[in-house]
Amino acid sequence: MSASMIRLSNPAIRAVKSLFTPHTTCKTFIDNFRCFNQLSNAHRHEANLQNSSNSDPAVYSRSGNLTYETCSDIVRNVNEQIESSNTGRLFAVVQLAGAHRKITTEDILCINGNFPPAVGERIRLEKVLLVGSKDFTIIGRPMLQRSQVKVEATVIEKTLEVPKIVSWYRKRKKSTRRMKLTRMPLVMLRINSIDINYLND
Numbered sequence: 750m751s752a753s754m755i756r757l758s759n760p761a762i763r764a765v766k767s768l769f770t771p772h773t774t775c776k777t778f779i780d781n782f783r784c785f786n787q788l789s790n791a792h793r794h795e796a797n798l799q800n801s802s803n804s805d806p807a808v809y810s811r812s813g814n815l816t817y818e819t820c821s822d823i824v825r826n827v828n829e830q831i832e833s834s835n836t837g838r839l840f841a842v843v844q845l846a847g848a849h850r851k852i853t854t855e856d857i858l859c860i861n862g863n864f865p866p867a868v869g870e871r872i873r874l875e876k877v878l879l880v881g882s883k884d885f886t887i888i889g890r891p892m893l894q895r896s897q898v899k900v901e902a903t904v905i906e907k908t909l910e911v912p913k914i915v916s917w918y919r920k921r922k923k924s925t926r927r928m929k930l931t932r933m934p935l936v937m938l939r940i941n942s943i944d945i946n947y948l949n950d
Contacts, residue, residue: 824948827885831947836882839943841900844876844892852900856940864936866904871941874900880945887948899944906937 830836840853846860866872879888880898887893909932918927 823885827887828947830882830884831945836884836945839880839882839945841880841898841943842878843874843900844878845874849878852940852943854940854943857905858902858938858940860936860938861910861933862936863934864904864907868904868907871901871903872938874902880943887945897946897948899942899946901941902938903941904936905939908935908937909933910935 838853840851842849842851844850845858846862846864850858852858875895877889877893877898877900878891879886880893881887887897912930912932915929915931917929919925
C-alpha cells in the first residue's frame with residue numbers, strides 16, 4: 750500500500766466509525782454515509798491524478814504534506830551519507846531468542862536460555878528488521894537482506910540467573926518447609942559493529 754493511500758484512508762476510517770455510533774438516528778446515518786461517499790470519491794480522484802502525473806512514487810513528510818522528492822533522490826542521498834561516513838551512530842532492530850531488540854554499537858544483550866556459541870566466539874546476527882541513523886531508516890519486509898547490513902557480536906559471558914522459587918510447600922502445624930529452586934542459563938553478548946552497504950536503485 751502506498752504512502753498516499755495510507756494518508757488518504759484516515760478520514761475515511763473516521764467517517765466509517767461515525768456511522769455506527771450507538772445514538773445515531775436514521776437521518777444522521779444517511780448524511781454521514783453521503784459524506785463518506787464524497788470523501789471516498791475525492792480521495793480516489795486525487796490518487797488517480799497522482800498516479801497519472803508522476804511515474805515515480807511520491808513521498809510524504811511526517812506532517813502529511815507532499816514533497817516532490819522521488820525515491821531515486823532519496824537513495825542517492827542515503828548512499829552519499831554512507832560513502833562519506835556521515836551517518837552518525839547506527840542502530841538496528843534484530844530478532845534474537847524470539848524477541849525484538851533495539852541495539853547499537855557497544856551494547857550488551859542478556860539472553861535467557863541455552864546458546865550454542867562458546868565464550869569468546871564472534872557471531873553474526875542474521876535477522877535484522879531495520880537499520881537507521883540520525884537522518885534515515887531502512888526497513889525490511891520483514892527483514893533486510895544479508896548483503897545489505899552486517900551486525901556482529903561477541904559472546905562475553907555464560908552464567909546462571911539468580912535462583913527463583915518454583916514451588917514452596919509447608920506442612921500444617923509443622924516447622925518443616927520444602928522449596929524447589931531453579932536457575933536459568935544466561936548469555937551476555939556485546940555488539941561489536943553495525944555496517945551498512947549501499948542501497949540499490
